[in-house]
Amino acid sequence: MMHAIRRAVGGRPETGTVVILHADADAFFASVEQRDDPALRGRPMVVAHEVVACPSYEARALGIHAGMPLRQVQRRWPHVLVTGYRAEAYEEASVRLFEVFRRFTPLVEPGSVEEAFLDVTGRDRGDPRGMAVALRAAARAEVGLPVSVGVGRTKLMAKLASRRAKPDGLVVVDAELEARVRPRLRLDELWGVGPTTYEKLHAAGLFVVADLQGLDEDDLKRLVTTAMARRLVSIARGTDDATIRLPGRAGRSARAGRCPRRGPGPRSCRCSRAVSIVRSRGCSRSTGRRVFPAASRSSSATTTAPRCSSAARSRPRRSTRPSCGPRPETCSSARPTSGTGEA
Numbered sequence: 181m182m183h184a185i186r187r188a189v190g191g192r193p194e195t196g197t198v199v200i201l202h203a204d205a206d207a208f209f210a211s212v213e214q215r216d217d218p219a220l221r222g223r224p225m226v227v228a229h230e231v232v233a234c235p236s237y238e239a240r241a242l243g244i245h246a247g248m249p250l251r252q253v254q255r256r257w258p259h260v261l262v263t264g265y266r267a268e269a270y271e272e273a274s275v276r277l278f279e280v281f282r283r284f285t286p287l288v289e290p291g292s293v294e295e296a297f298l299d300v301t302g303r304d305r306g307d308p309r310g311m312a313v314a315l316r317a318a319a320r321a322e323v324g325l326p327v328s329v330g331v332g333r334t335k336l337m338a339k340l341a342s343r344r345a346k347p348d349g350l351v352v353v354d355a356e357l358e359a360r361v362r363p364r365l366r367l368d369e370l371w372g373v374g375p376t377t378y379e380k381l382h383a384a385g386l387f388v389v390a391d392l393q394g395l396d397e398d399d400l401k402r403l404v405t406t407a408m409a410r411r412l413v414s415i416a417r418g419t420d421d422a423t424i425r426l427p428g429r430a431g432r433s434a435r436a437g438r439c440p441r442r443g444p445g446p447r448s449c450r451c452s453r454a455v456s457i458v459r460s461r462g463c464s465r466s467t468g469r470r471v472f473p474a475a476s477r478s479s480s481a482t483t484t485a486p487r488c489s490s491a492a493r494s495r496p497r498r499s500t501r502p503s504c505g506p507r508p509e510t511c512s513s514a515r516p517t518s519g520t521g522e523a
């Protein structure tokens with residue numbers, strides 16, 4: 181249920197309904213490459229050096245995921261195009277993307293070089309969907325990139341919605357939808373719940389958020405850390421985090437997506453670090469896909485319906501690959517090693 185804001189953060193209005201957007205550029209590095217090179221558009225390609233840093237959605241449809249050894253990709257899918265990193269291009273795109281975000285609200289919490297939470301409470305004129313549509317359109321028009329957006333009352337719901345929205349879509353979790361999906365969320369799909377934590381919860385017979393009902397922090401502290409117990413209780417009660425942490429504030433330097441050596445915010449992050457972040461992610465989990473409805477998408481999207489056609493296979497290759505091997509693994513079989521989401 182939508183509820184009144186309990187406290188103001190960084191200039192947010194003190195009353196009203198909380199509206200959090202999670203904006204996340206789709207397949208960021210690959211989308212920048214496809215934006216800048218028409219020959220790559222609509223084709224399976226990867227940004228890689230020894231391992232895949234970022235596959236395009238066309239490549240993901242084949243089963244290629246971040247963290248996969250490049251030689252394996254070249255062996256199994258010889259038609260897949262390969263590009264190297266262009267850190268300056270990614271950094272420039274990141275800066276422009278955040279300039280768009282900050283035009284909609286000053287309350288922007290970077291999650292990485294290409295994703296952020298935005299608190300647009302009181303700025304959406306009662307139309308969060310309209311604001312999200314405008315943000316996606318601005319990112320497409322001004323930066324040339326597809327950005328999926330999730331809208332929710334908390335950061336968790338917004339993030340789950342943006343995951344469901346990918347690629348190049350929009351999902352709005354209103355009060356009615358949240359009431360339906362929150363209890364059904366699987367605990368292993370909650371960001372921050374890793375395999376070890378989930379094993380303990382699973383062993384105790386806890387599988388979905390609804391299973392947490394009636395448990396308090398002390399109950400859960402017998403299974404997981406105090407911080408996790410507190411978080412799970414808040415998720416079960418619908419009081420989870422909606423606070424935007426602004427870059428540069430004391431005690432926030434360890435947040436994902438920011439470069440502690442060079443100061444806060446994506447502007448000061450070097451994309452060599454971003455590359456290493458994405459390389460270490462592996463494949464993202466399919467968080468939220470089981471319980472959320474289908475996303476609304478842009479008809480002009482260039483990365484929707486990622487399929488590799490036979491015609492595409494017959495086009496000239498950017499590089500020549502050895503012959504194919506066995507069937508690919510699926511993305512859902514892999515788990516991320518770090519990071520909070522997909523590239």
Ligand SMILES: [Mg+2]
Pocket residue numbers: 204205206207208294295522523
């Ligand atoms: Mg992304």
